[in-house]
Amino acid sequence: MLRVLTVDDVQFEAYANGLVPEKQDEILAQNDKISALIADLEASRILGEIPTSFDVLIDVTTVLATEHPGLVISQLTELKLIPLLIKKLDEAIAGTIDITAALLDVDEFVFEPLKKPVIENNFYHGDADINESLMMVNLNNISELIGWVETTQISRDMTAHLLAKIGGAVPLDLKQYVLVHKSLTNKAGAIQSLVSLHMVINGKMIHEPETYNQPFALPANRKILKANAYQQFNDAISILSDYNNDVDILDKFLRLYHLIENFMYRFPLVSLEAKHGNLFYIRDFQIMYEKVSDSEAISLRKLVKEVFPKNYDETTTFDAYIFGLWNDLATHTTEPKMDMLLTVLGFEGTYGKISLERNQFAIPFAKMIYAIRNSLVHNKDTELHLTHETLSNHARMGDTAAIFLRKFLMPALSAISLYLIVEKNSIVWLENSTLQLWSDS
Numbered sequence: 551m552l553r554v555l556t557v558d559d560v561q562f563e564a565y566a567n568g569l570v571p572e573k574q575d576e577i578l579a580q581n582d583k584i585s586a587l588i589a590d591l592e593a594s595r596i597l598g599e600i601p602t603s604f605d606v607l608i609d610v611t612t613v614l615a616t617e618h619p620g621l622v623i624s625q626l627t628e629l630k631l632i633p634l635l636i637k638k639l640d641e642a643i644a645g646t647i648d649i650t651a652a653l654l655d656v657d658e659f660v661f662e663p664l665k666k667p668v669i670e671n672n673f674y675h676g677d678a679d680i681n682e683s684l685m686m687v688n689l690n691n692i693s694e695l696i697g698w699v700e701t702t703q704i705s706r707d708m709t710a711h712l713l714a715k716i717g718g719a720v721p722l723d724l725k726q727y728v729l730v731h732k733s734l735t736n737k738a739g740a741i742q743s744l745v746s747l748h749m750v751i752n753g754k755m756i757h758e759p760e761t762y763n764q765p766f767a768l769p770a771n772r773k774i775l776k777a778n779a780y781q782q783f784n785d786a787i788s789i790l791s792d793y794n795n796d797v798d799i800l801d802k803f804l805r806l807y808h809l810i811e812n813f814m815y816r817f818p819l820v821s822l823e824a825k826h827g828n829l830f831y832i833r834d835f836q837i838m839y840e841k842v843s844d845s846e847a848i849s850l851r852k853l854v855k856e857v858f859p860k861n862y863d864e865t866t867t868f869d870a871y872i873f874g875l876w877n878d879l880a881t882h883t884t885e886p887k888m889d890m891l892l893t894v895l896g897f898e899g900t901y902g903k904i905s906l907e908r909n910q911f912a913i914p915f916a917k918m919i920y921a922i923r924n925s926l927v928h929n930k931d932t933e934l935h936l937t938h939e940t941l942s943n944h945a946r947m948g949d950t951a952a953i954f955l956r957k958f959l960m961p962a963l964s965a966i967s968l969y970l971i972v973e974k975n976s977i978v979w980l981e982n983s984t985l986q987l988w989s990d991s
Contacts, residue, residue: 565620577618580610608633625721627692634699635713642706654707656714657732664726665738668746668756671726672698675748676705681731683708686745690724757938760952762799766790766964769863772973782980783971786812790967799955800926800936806963807923811846813970814853816978823980851916856977857966858912868969872915872962873908880905882957887950894934895921915962922959 566577587606611629664686671688672695685708687695704712712729716722734741746756774780780787786809793805858869879888879901888901895918897904904914925936934940934951942949970978 565618573618577614580613583610625717627689627695627724628716628722630692630696631689631699632713632717634696635709635716638699638704639706639709639713642709654710656711659711659715659729660732660735661712661715661722661727661729662734662736662738662741663723664728664745665742667726668749669758670749670754670756671695672702673745673749673752673754674702674704674708675752676703676708680705680707681733684731684745684748685712685729686726687712687729688726689722690726758942759797760799760938760942761797762802762956762960763797764960764964766794766968768968768972771861771864772969774972775974778974780971786967786971790971799952799960800938800941803922803955803960803963804926806960806967807919809967809971810850810853810919810963813967813978814846814849816980817849817853817856820976820978820980823982824976847917847920850920851913853977854916854919855912857969860969860975860977862965862969868966869908869911871965873911875958875962876911876915877905879954879958882953883950887947888954890947891950891954895925897921918959919963922955 566574569577583606611626671691673686675684677683683705689695708729715729728741728745730741749756789805789808793802796802796805858867860868862868862871885901892901897914925934936951940951942952944951
């Protein structure tokens, strides 16, 4: 493989011949260094020694990459990795051995491409039973891979197995590979799951987080006023703080849903207070419990219907603002993909049909909120289960669910939550801090 750095390689020779004399002399000097290294390696092989001095190779590849960016060096990543692996292997063996003898059966392990990339570049699991060991490496990030190999405690045998898979006649693609026992040959799905499970058990992530960094924003007409009794929303304020601490969009959605959930059970209590003041009778508690015992979906729909006619800002109601967000989705994804998302969320209507019914939009909007909530907290075969895989890389919808959350549901729920907390209203604001069970007069 080292001969790709000499004039014995057709591409190298053609590149060198196309240079001006001064540059040609420089690159031929590198050729001479590699030729001498090849001779040294052949001598070490005859003597049964493991060569450990690869400074020349490191220097030459660095010079060529820096001074001759137009030279395409096949298997450059592998060339940089091999010296490091040989050095680690020599340190593990700590002696001179006959390298012509078989140290281990290199065919016991295979080097399989990872089916789907994971966010972690490199990973190693060592086991007392070597057949249960595995190693994942990312050949597309050589600088990180070299640093990882240098600092990771990898067994002697697994180092040797990896070395045996690097530098073959066929260049490896620059992607993630898994070194795993041969019993998993051509079993990409099994390998993916095995590696993923090992990684999550070791505290690693296998997905790219879907972040949501849009900060809260109050319309110009909505202000936090010192005269308002915001202490009744201390729990809600803490949830907003948790929301700000989170970065993942699914976590942030659940924070907002926790707020909405509290509001939809607070709403009937506020209604009773408005009717009776702070004087409550036993029958009032019965009425209250009857109202809050409605299904969560019904309670959510009642809350949304109450909020929709209220002002989002000075000129726009909430139903107009949220319906506008809904219509804007057409600029970020396609109607067929939105129809597919609606179907898996349990809707019979299409995106186009729902878009024609603004006056009734509170009903499907509440259903959408509840459906997304269920897709996160349930894991039923009959429902969409939202994970980062189905959120951003669904087999048929792609990232439609992520767009739906990012461009529609998150801004809508944020606006509703801020309105209900910041502006005094008749929906969730209580006038009294205590309930009176009898009258002194």
